[in-house]
Amino acid sequence: MLGRVKPVRSPDFEVNLNSEADTIEKNVKWFVEHGGNARNITKREVETVAGMTMELPANAPPAPTTSSSVVVKASTARINELKQYAGLAAIPYCRGVVPLGNWNCKNCLKYVPDGKLIVTFSSLLTDTNGFVLRSDAQKTIYLVFRGTNSIRSAITDLVLTQMNYPPVNGAKVHTGFYASFKEVLSSYFPVVQAQLTAYPSYKVVISGHSLGGAQALLAGMDLYQRDKRFTSKNLSIYTVGCPRVGNPSFAYYVDSTGIPFSRSVNDRDIVPHLPPQAFGFLHPGVESWIRSSSNVRKYRLTHYCVCTSNIETGSCSNSIVPFTSFTDHLSYFGINEGLCL
Numbered sequence: 001m002l003g004r005v006k007p008v009r010s011p012d013f014e015v016n017l018n019s020e021a022d023t024i025e026k027n028v029k030w031f032v033e034h035g036g037n038a039r040n041i042t043k044r045e046v047e048t049v050a051g052m053t054m055e056l057p058a059n060a061p062p063a064p065t066t067s068s069s070v071v072v073k074a075s076t077a078r079i080n081e082l083k084q085y086a087g088l089a090a091i092p093y094c095r096g097v098v099p100l101g102n103w104n105c106k107n108c109l110k111y112v113p114d115g116k117l118i119v120t121f122s123s124l125l126t127d128t129n130g131f132v133l134r135s136d137a138q139k140t141i142y143l144v145f146r147g148t149n150s151i152r153s154a155i156t157d158l159v160l161t162q163m164n165y166p167p168v169n170g171a172k173v174h175t176g177f178y179a180s181f182k183e184v185l186s187s188y189f190p191v192v193q194a195q196l197t198a199y200p201s202y203k204v205v206i207s208g209h210s211l212g213g214a215q216a217l218l219a220g221m222d223l224y225q226r227d228k229r230f231t232s233k234n235l236s237i238y239t240v241g242c243p244r245v246g247n248p249s250f251a252y253y254v255d256s257t258g259i260p261f262s263r264s265v266n267d268r269d270i271v272p273h274l275p276p277q278a279f280g281f282l283h284p285g286v287e288s289w290i291r292s293s294s295n296v297r298k299y300r301l302t303h304y305c306v307c308t309s310n311i312e313t314g315s316c317s318n319s320i321v322p323f324t325s326f327t328d329h330l331s332y333f334g335i336n337e338g339l340c341l
Contacts, residue, residue: 004224004225004228004257005167005168005225006168006256007168007169007170007171007249007253008249008252008253008255008256011252011255011256013311014248015248015251015282015311015312015313016314017248017277017282018277019277019313019314019318020273020276020277020278020314020318020321021277021278022314023314023318023319023320023321024051024321024322027060027061027320027321027322027323028322030061031057031059031060031061031323034059034061035059036057036059036060047156048322049155049156049158049270049274050158050160050274050275050276050279051276051322052270052273052274052276052321052322052324053270053322053323053324053325054152054155054156054270054324054325054326055325055326055327056268056323056324056325057323060323061320061323063267063268063291063319063320064319064320070307070308070309070313070315071305071306071307071308071315071316072305072306072308073303073304073305073306074288074304074305074306078288078304078306079304079333082238082262082264082288082304082333083333083335084111085205085207085238085240085262085264086209086240086264086332086333086335086337087107087110087111087333087335088107088111088112088142088144088205088207089144089207089208089209089212089213089238089239089240089332089337090107090209090335090336090337090338090340091105091107091108091111091131091144092129092130092131092144092145092146092208092212093146093147093149093209093337093338093339093340094107094108094340095340096340097117097120097131098120098121098122098129098130098131098146099120099122099129101117101120102117103115103116103117103133105340106341107335112133112135112138112142113137114135114136114137114138115133115134115135115142116133116134116135116136117131117132117133118131118132118133118134118191118195119131119132119187119188119191121184121187121188122184123180123183123184125183126176126179126180126183127148127149127150127180128145128146128180128181128183128184128215129145129146129212130143130144130145130146130184130188130208130212130215131143131144132188132191132192132195134195134199134202139199139201139202139203140202140203140204140205141192141195141196141199141202141203141204141205142204142205142206142207143188143192143204143205143206143207143216143219144206144207144208144212144216145206145207145208145212145213145215145216145219146208146209146212147208147209147210147211147212147213147241147337147338148210148211151210151329151330151338152326154210154211155270155271155274155326155329158176158243158274158275159175159176160174160274160275160276160279161174161175161176162174162175162246162247162280162281163175163178165178165246165250167221167222167225168249168250168253170249171246171247171249171250171253172246172247172249172250172280173218173245173246173247173250174214174243174244174245174246174275174281177211177214177215177218177243177245178218180211180215181214181215181218181219181222184215185219185222188219189222189223189226192204192223193227196227196229196230200229202234203234203235203236204223204230204234204235204236205235205236205237205238206219206220206223206235206236206237206238207237207238207239207240208239208240208242209239209240209241209332209337209338210240210241210242210243210271210329210337210338211243213239213240213241213242213243213263214239214242214243214245216237216238216239216242217237217239217242217245217254217261217284217285218245220235220237220259220261221253221254221257221259223235224257224259231258232257232258232259232260235259235260236259236260236261236262237259237260237261237262237285238262238263238264239261239262239263239264239285240263240264240332240337241264241265241266241269241271241272241329241332241337242263242271242272242283243271243272243274243275244272244273244274244275244276244277244281244282244283245281245283246281246282247280247281247282248280248282250282250284251282251283251284251311251312252284252311254284254285255284255310255311260286261284261285261286261310262285262286262288263283263285263286263287263288264287264288264289264290264332264333265287265288265289265290265316265317266290266328266329266331266332267289267290267291267317267325267328268317268320268323268324268325268328269317269324269325269328269329270324270325270326270328270329271329272317273317273318273321273322273324282311282312283311283312284310284311284312285310285311285312286306286307286308286309286310287306287307287312287316287317288304288305288306288307289304289305289306289307289316289317290304290332290333291303291304291305291316291317
């Protein structure tokens with residue numbers, strides 16, 4: 001499948017990798033001018049990860065009004081679609097599903113009521129978990145990855161290192177994300193292949209929350225690379241609160257495959273801003289941002305923006321860095337991510 005791992009030498013457009021740093025400088029300046037203490041976001045008095053705040057300071061700058069031509073308001077159909085996959089991504093946190101194999105949790109019956117669990121998988125070394133599911137009513141084969149059970153600890157202890165991405169020359173990916181995906185590869189890959197053989201007209205959707213989103217992206221690329229039946233017409237990837245997975249060459253490669261990749265970001269969720277662009281990471285995919293329109297958080301009104309570019313820009317959630325929040329990582333579209341509720 002050499003044609004499917006061809007590196008992108010000259011992307012159609014290149015992203016300004018200094019945009020995140022420029023936004024941080026601008027927002028910190030606003031913070032200081034409005035009475036904030038810059039030491040709280042540059043020193044260890046307040047918990048930060050790679051310069052991003054785990055908790056939002058009370059007088060953080062408000063999210064700017066989105067006025068870029070690449071930002072559009074999400075349609076009701078789009079919001080419902082994203083909510084469907086956010087609900088799906090929450091399901092692997094249920095122990096009754098993984099590892100016990102019972103499809104009877106609340107979100108199970110709400111989002112895929114006719115779901116048939118084909119296999120569940122778990123690994124001890126990297127704490128990688130998930131399942132393969134089929135819905136005949138939706139004519140879909142699902143591959144879903146769970147984020148780690150110790151989400152806050154995993155974020156705080158995140159190691160920001162890259163390794164060469166073996167399939168694509170010049171591309172690099174996060175060392176830990178790649179190792180965790182590889183550990184369970186043999187558990188699901190032949191199962192997904194067999195399901196597509198048995199149901200060739202079905203679409204294949206891959207999803208995951210948090211670190212599971214990183215694994216979902218890597219798994220999607222792997223399916224595409226290893227089996228020509230997986231194409232942009234039947235394969236798609238939806239992540240929820242996904243961290244950055246690789247370097248710009250990896251992001252441009254993902255875009256070049258044509259595989260639809262959509263990533264949801266809730267308000268000021270810290271995880272999509274890790275590892276930072278300054279460490280050589282870049283998101284591929286279309287960002288759907290659940291944006292706060294009020295700085296008074298308990299009364300906030302939200303609306304949904306879509307940054308239509310296939311590579312991240314500074315126009316959506318990157319506009320609020322470094323003032324991020326761990327709390328916003330735990331709920332998407334009103335769905336708890338991390339607990340089986």
